[in-house]
Amino acid sequence: MAFHSRPMPTLRGWVVGACGVLLLGAAGWFSRVDLLFAGLLLTLAPLGAMIAVALDRPWLAVTRSYSPAAVAAGEQTQVRLDMRNVAGRPVPAMRWTDRLPAGFAGPQVRALPPLAARGAAGVHGADSVTLRYTARARRRGAYLLGPLLVSHTDPFGLARGGYAVGESKMLLVTPKVSVLGRGGTAEARGEGMDPELVRHSIPSSDEVIPREYRPGDALRRVQWRATARLDQLMVRQEEQLSNPQAWVLIDTLKEHGGDDGPFEQGVELAASVASHLLALGYLVGVHETGGRQLSGSYELPGGDQVLLAQLAGIEQTRDTGGDASGRFAASLRGGRAASPTFLVLVDGDPRRWAELAPMRRYAAPAVAFLLTPAAQTAREPLESAGWVCVEVDGKTDAAAAWSLAMAAQLHASTAGLAGARDA
Structure with a gap:
């Protein structure tokens, strides 16, 4: 209707x-x-x-609330509408629905029971009613839901009038965050892929307690003296670091136009990787290749929610925002040790991506996710510098892309270790 x-x-x-x-x-x-x-x-x-x-216009007050107040793309929120008759006369039975933006799934037209006059004596709550429905957002963004739409007819059913009552209210839809693999080959660390190493990412010349090698440990941490003495591969267990650093770069420049699907996929991938690193205890720096839209640095508690809220509104842009790649490179060079670094490349300028290749010396592991054919042109210069490059198509979700990256990182680490032993 x-x-x-x-x-x-x-x-x-x-x-x-x-x-x-x-x-x-x-x-x-x-x-x-x-x-x-x-x-x-x-x-x-x-x-x-x-x-x-x-x-015969109805005079209604509507209070709107969401549970949860923010949802991820594809998830549902419960919308509650507390409606009250503020007129001194009763309101007849009507029909209602809610005005929703494009891309939202919401209620069909429903019946609204009659309401008594404001403060009607003897009928508790008869002047108010609570309406509920479930809304689902298909993609991230900040959306205005409402106002509520009510419709009623004359007693003979010859005419119908529709009215907007109440006000709109913002609902934040964040990018979908996938749960990334944990344990074994699933943890990408600057000093390896074991979760325990979140506390051990800065080398120390004073503390060189050896422990047995685990898949994913960096080659530079192998302690050859202990390896020869114990006849098994040993690595250094180094000093504790309370706030290790990790970096994520998301490509927000729009060079070629066309489908925005890869960019949305890239936002979800960046959100998943950053959230995963935050959960491991990292201080995560997130940069863009275009004009600045994010605050830049995030940590727990609360940093994950701030990051997701900002990623909900991030857009592709043709504004380079100055030398964004240069600022990212400066951040990497400013670290005390090589840090986990992840590039999410979509549709920007391959020449700028090639400029990041020498930054491999400041990144461990160094992983680049290539989401489009344009991004794949950066594979050669990045891999030549030692970056692990993973091609991600439209059917690969964040969890699968992460697994591919960790498998590639493990293979690269194992191959490097085998080569060093042979030498």
Whole structure:
């Protein structure tokens, strides 16, 4: 059922009006006064009904709330609408729905029970009602839901009027965050891939306690003296670091146009990787290749929610924002040790990506996710510098892309270790 801001005849009203016009024509043809009277009555009845509906506007107050207040793309939120009659006269039964932006799945038209006059004595709560429905957002963003739309007809069903009541309220839809693998080959660390190493990412010359090698440990941490003495591969267990650093670069420049699907996929991938690193205890720096839209640095508690809220509104841009790649490179060089670094490349300038290749010396592990054919042109210079490059197509979700990256990182580490032992 469509809602109109102005009163409109219903199907019955159009039929009644059409019958009135026919009777008026018959009255003129047959010169009958009774047909003239009936024709005028039927013709004017829908108009009178429209005037009555316009004057009988309901006065309603609506309070809107969401549970949860923010959701990830594809998830549901429960919308609660507390409606109260603020007029001194009762409100008849009506129909209602909610005005939702494009891309939202929400309620169909539903029945609204009659409401008593404001503060009606003897009927507790009869002047108010609570409405609920479930809304689902298909993609991230900040959306205004509402106002509530109500519709009612005149007693004869000849005209219908629609009204917007209450106000709109913002709902934040964040990028979808996938749970990334944990343990074994699933943890990408600057000093390896074991979760325990979140506390051991800065080398110390004073503390060189050896422990056995685990898949993913960096080659530079192998302690050859202990390895020879114990006849098994040993690595250094180094000093504790309370706030290790990790970096994520998301490509926000738009060079070629076209489908925005890869960019949305890139935002979800960046959100998943950054959230995963935050959960491991990292201080995560997130940069863009375009103009600055993010605050830059995040840590727990609360940093994950701030990051997701900002990623909900991030957009592709043609504004380079100055030398964004240079600022990112400066951040990497400023670290005390090589840090986990992840590039999410979509549709920007391959020349800028190539400038990041020498930054491999400051990144461990160094992983680049290539989401488009344009991004794949950066594979050669990045891999030549030692970056692990992973091609991600439209069917690969964040968890699968992470698994591919960790498998590639493990293979690269194992190959490097084997080469060093042979040497």
